[in-house]
Amino acid sequence: xxxxxxxxxxxxRAVWGCLTLxxxxxxxxxxxxxxxxxxxxxxxxxxxxxxxxKDPAVKAVDLQKLATLVDLRxxxxxxxxxxTASAVGPAxxxxxxxxxxxxxxxxxxxxxxxxxxxxxxxxxxxxxxVKSFRGNPEDNEVVVRSEIRGGNExxxxxxxxxxxADAPGGWKIYNxxxxxxxxxxxxRTQFAQEINAKGIDGLIxxxxxxxxxxxxx
Amino acid sequence: xLGLPHRFSWLVLSGLLAITGCATxxxxxxxxxxxxxxxxxxxxxxxxxxxxxxxxAKTYQDFTPTLLQTTVQNFFGNLRDAWSVVNNGLQLxxxxxVETGARVAINSTIGLYGLFDVGTPLGLQKYxxxxxxxxxxxxxxxxxxxVLPLLGPSTVRDAAALLVDSQGDPWGYINPVASRxxxxxxxxVDKRAQFLGFDDRLxxxxxxxxxxxxxxxxxxRKAQVRRGPPADTDDGQENFDEPGNKKNSNDx
Numbered sequence: 001x002x003x004x005x006x007x008x009x010x011x012x013r014a015v016w017g018c019l020t021l022x023x024x025x026x027x028x029x030x031x032x033x034x035x036x037x038x039x040x041x042x043x044x045x046x047x048x049x050x051x052x053x054k055d056p057a058v059k060a061v062d063l064q065k066l067a068t069l070v071d072l073r074x075x076x077x078x079x080x081x082x083x084t085a086s087a088v089g090p091a092x093x094x095x096x097x098x099x100x101x102x103x104x105x106x107x108x109x110x111x112x113x114x115x116x117x118x119x120x121x122x123x124x125x126x127x128x129x130v131k132s133f134r135g136n137p138e139d140n141e142v143v144v145r146s147e148i149r150g151g152n153e154x155x156x157x158x159x160x161x162x163x164x165a166d167a168p169g170g171w172k173i174y175n176x177x178x179x180x181x182x183x184x185x186x187x188r189t190q191f192a193q194e195i196n197a198k199g200i201d202g203l204i205x206x207x208x209x210x211x212x213x214x215x216x217x
Numbered sequence: 218x219l220g221l222p223h224r225f226s227w228l229v230l231s232g233l234l235a236i237t238g239c240a241t242x243x244x245x246x247x248x249x250x251x252x253x254x255x256x257x258x259x260x261x262x263x264x265x266x267x268x269x270x271x272x273x274a275k276t277y278q279d280f281t282p283t284l285l286q287t288t289v290q291n292f293f294g295n296l297r298d299a300w301s302v303v304n305n306g307l308q309l310x311x312x313x314x315v316e317t318g319a320r321v322a323i324n325s326t327i328g329l330y331g332l333f334d335v336g337t338p339l340g341l342q343k344y345x346x347x348x349x350x351x352x353x354x355x356x357x358x359x360x361x362x363x364v365l366p367l368l369g370p371s372t373v374r375d376a377a378a379l380l381v382d383s384q385g386d387p388w389g390y391i392n393p394v395a396s397r398x399x400x401x402x403x404x405x406v407d408k409r410a411q412f413l414g415f416d417d418r419l420x421x422x423x424x425x426x427x428x429x430x431x432x433x434x435x436x437x438r439k440a441q442v443r444r445g446p447p448a449d450t451d452d453g454q455e456n457f458d459e460p461g462n463k464k465n466s467n468d469x
Binding site: 081111113114118182184185190206 | 428
């Protein structure tokens, strides 16, 4: 009888242990997903540099393949809707959901192309050093600073990140600053020029035209 | 910035004064009251670039051994670094002054007058600074945006500072003048060669190159003269994707 009860207790303990373990396992990925922002950016940068160095598409400047690479590796970590909204400016709020979708598609094509071109210029000795994070990690929006090293002058590259539950690392990039220039915001003036002259559809049309011309090259 | 002989800088300045006399365009960027004139100068620069500078730079890049190109870049880069040390010093930036200074010292001696860049492998990075940046750092406003003939984007402050920059450029004191001019041309061509490919890319990614370059230049200069990291500002943070006012923890 005593043996039976101790067996019962033992098995209960085992079950409970299993439960806590599965509970832990269920919790773990969530904790791992929300990384410190600087750790996240360093990993992402390293991963990307690694891919860029190894992929023959980069050396061959195969823009089509590079664009796929960017789609697969970079875009899951980017809030592209917010980026496009930044480039369009206040007019974004007046655009219909359909227009917003088209703007995003065309802007993505435009940016991915130039970004892929930039990736193909990466040299073997270049590294990206992410500076240790000085902000409050509890904030929903943070700034992470980094430097591209390996040229004779360090090139500052800063990111603005927002917390995001559905991103692989728990953060999404929504803006970046190269050499002191917020590149996405830098589009606002010329986009506003088009919108003022020809409306949002006019902007979509001219972006589509530019992308078509680019892809023919 | 390209370290031209200072007589040429005077030419630029007189051109600048002529430009500032022109009418302003309403409704543009408030920092660009001379937009109409600037666009004309920009178009002029582009045509010169396409006709002369770009083809020459392309030939230089294709037919000069890479090692030689690197040597040219090292040499003129080292001269430029020396002037950066002075300006970093004037801005009381200790680390930048010391690191760039050590770099110049090593490259000018062990690196044989700067022909070899020994500093970079030793971890000594350059921090480029010019006199326009120094003036901005001490609070002088940039003034309107101007596109200088042949030299490109600038502001009234930065253009005036070029006169001082050209005085601070050791190459300006090379004699005889013929060799100095030949070197200046080489320096210019080499500089242009470094941006080959970049300009095609730029044309692909923008709708209006003029306003894109202008806004980027102004943003970059503002960042360079700012005390503290660029991330300290709210720039690039506004969320146009959320309707109306939004509050987030960074606003405080």
